[in-house]
Amino acid sequence: MEKLSLEQLRSLKEQSDLEVNLLQDSLTKIRTAAARLENAAAALHDLSLRPRGKKLLVPLTASLYVPGKLDDAEKVLVDVGTGYFIEVQHFLLLANSDPSRAVRSRGQSPPGQPHQDPHCRLPRLENAAAALHDLSLRPRGKKLLVPLTASLYVPGKLDDAEKVLVDVGTGYFIESIMVALRGAELLPDELMLEDDDVGEESESGSESEPEEVALSEPSKNAVYNKEALLEKLDDITWPENVEWIHKLTVDHAQEQEIDVNDDLARELAFYTQALDGTRQAFEKLQAVGIPFLRPPDYYAEMVKSDSHMLKVKGKLLVEKKKIEEAEERKKAREAKKLAKEVQAQKTKERAKRKKEDIESVKKWRKQRQQSGFARGNDEELDLPLDEEKGFERSKKRRTGVAPGDRTGGFKRKVGNEKGRKKREFREAKFGHGGRKGMKKQNTAVSTNDFRGFNKDKFRERKRMKK
Numbered sequence: 001m002e003k004l005s006l007e008q009l010r011s012l013k014e015q016s017d018l019e020v021n022l023l024q025d026s027l028t029k030i031r032t033a034a035a036r037l038e039n040a041a042a043a044l045h046d047l048s049l050r051p052r053g054k055k056l057l058v059p060l061t062a063s064l065y066v067p068g069k070l071d072d073a074e075k076v077l078v079d080v081g082t083g084y085f086i087e088v089q090h091f092l093l094l095a096n097s098d099p100s101r102a103v104r105s106r107g108q109s110p111p112g113q114p115h116q117d118p119h120c121r122l123p124r125l126e127n128a129a130a131a132l133h134d135l136s137l138r139p140r141g142k143k144l145l146v147p148l149t150a151s152l153y154v155p156g157k158l159d160d161a162e163k164v165l166v167d168v169g170t171g172y173f174i175e176s177i178m179v180a181l182r183g184a185e186l187l188p189d190e191l192m193l194e195d196d197d198v199g200e201e202s203e204s205g206s207e208s209e210p211e212e213v214a215l216s217e218p219s220k221n222a223v224y225n226k227e228a229l230l231e232k233l234d235d236i237t238w239p240e241n242v243e244w245i246h247k248l249t250v251d252h253a254q255e256q257e258i259d260v261n262d263d264l265a266r267e268l269a270f271y272t273q274a275l276d277g278t279r280q281a282f283e284k285l286q287a288v289g290i291p292f293l294r295p296p297d298y299y300a301e302m303v304k305s306d307s308h309m310l311k312v313k314g315k316l317l318v319e320k321k322k323i324e325e326a327e328e329r330k331k332a333r334e335a336k337k338l339a340k341e342v343q344a345q346k347t348k349e350r351a352k353r354k355k356e357d358i359e360s361v362k363k364w365r366k367q368r369q370q371s372g373f374a375r376g377n378d379e380e381l382d383l384p385l386d387e388e389k390g391f392e393r394s395k396k397r398r399t400g401v402a403p404g405d406r407t408g409g410f411k412r413k414v415g416n417e418k419g420r421k422k423r424e425f426r427e428a429k430f431g432h433g434g435r436k437g438m439k440k441q442n443t444a445v446s447t448n449d450f451r452g453f454n455k456d457k458f459r460e461r462k463r464m465k466k
Contacts, residue, residue: 244284250277 004012053069077087238247258269285292302309 245288245290248281250280252276 053071055067055069057067252273254269254273258265260266304312
């Protein structure tokens with residue numbers, strides 16, 4: 001390891017991490033399969049306790065069951081969770097031929113599920129007994145809806161209230177007559193535990209898993225306490241002598257029975273009931289003298305606040321302003337484009353007119369030459385020179401120039417002698433404006449002018465160089 005380079009160590013670490021992840025995934029899958037096998041073994045153990053020919057419900061889906069009979073508990077297929085089904089004999093071999101080893105002790109929950117006390121299923125039996133009591137009051141042939149799934153119902157008739165199967169919440173369905181006779185004693189023996197047994201089993205399983213696990217969701221089992229419900233109903237019921245204005249209840253008398261399966265008739269009944277109730281309430285409110293209609297000058301408060309509506313108004317104004325500015329820019333672009341087109345058209349017209357005038361002058365000259373410059377009709381040039389506006393004086397004036405000053409403002413500078421001398425001195429020293437390079441070059445006159453040449457000075461410089 002010490003002789004390996006950094007890159008080799010990194011590759012070795014990545015390979016080790018990959019192997020660890022594979023091992024963890026395999027371990028998770030093995031645990032899941034083991035839990036599934038334990039649950040299947042527990043179910044098989046419960047199934048082996050049932051006698052041959054026992055009636056049971058066969059699940060087609062998670063909430064749809066069909067009636068059936070148990071012919072042979074040994075001929076059962078087990079879903080091992082891999083898309084395959086194996087026979088129970090092979091499954092028992094996988095479980096070491098002892099299904100009790102895969103079954104938890106009584107009162108303990110399967111692995112991965114919270115502990116549940118079987119006594120908490122007593123309210124379910126109480127609710128079932130209350131529902132059966134209400135069902136027994138219905139006459140034979142009463143129409144009712146039979147649930148196929150949690151949200152799917154089919155119409156049916158009640159033939160015999162005693163031949164009803166009840167879900168006791170433990171995975172078993174029992175007949176209604178047994179619920180009515182025995183009640184809570186119908187719980188299976190393996191689910192009815194004494195407090196001492198529960199304490200011993202909790203102590204034995206404390207080493208492997210915790211005693212209590214908090215429920216992820218609250219229990220959905222309801223308690224049917226008829227006396228408490230009636231007492232609460234008396235508390236919230238309106239007194240008999242209370243005024244109608246406090247209740248605002250309207251009763252509608254249904255004349256004939258409506259077929260609930262007829263959509264049009266049902267909707268018409270709803271409409272008729274609402275209309276009749278509105279009329280009754282209208283008459284009662286008018287009789288009491290309570291105003292309930294909106295006055296013509298009343299403005300109800302808006303759903304949106306004023307500040308919110310001001311923000312909306314400001315946003316709309318900003319959008320409107322943006323649209324107007326965009327329209328103005330568009331018009332300006334169009335006007336500019338049109339002005340360019342007009343300018344180009346005028347330029348073409350001027351060029352065309354100039355060309356025509358030049359051709360006219362050339363033609364006139366040629367005619368004059370051919371006639372020998374004789375006086376006649378073609379003596380004068382036939383051009384509209386009087387109509388030209390190019391000879392008119394421009395009306396634009398320079399700033400700081402008097403109306404009668406034809407010098408362009410130079411007349412004002414004549415009287416300022418001091419300023420003129422300064423200007424002349426600067427011009428003599430620095431020169432006038434424009435290019436300065438040509439002034440330093442020799443001309444024909446300066447080349448032939450030897451007045452500034454000193455022979456003696458030239459000889460002294462030559463001696464110093466030597």
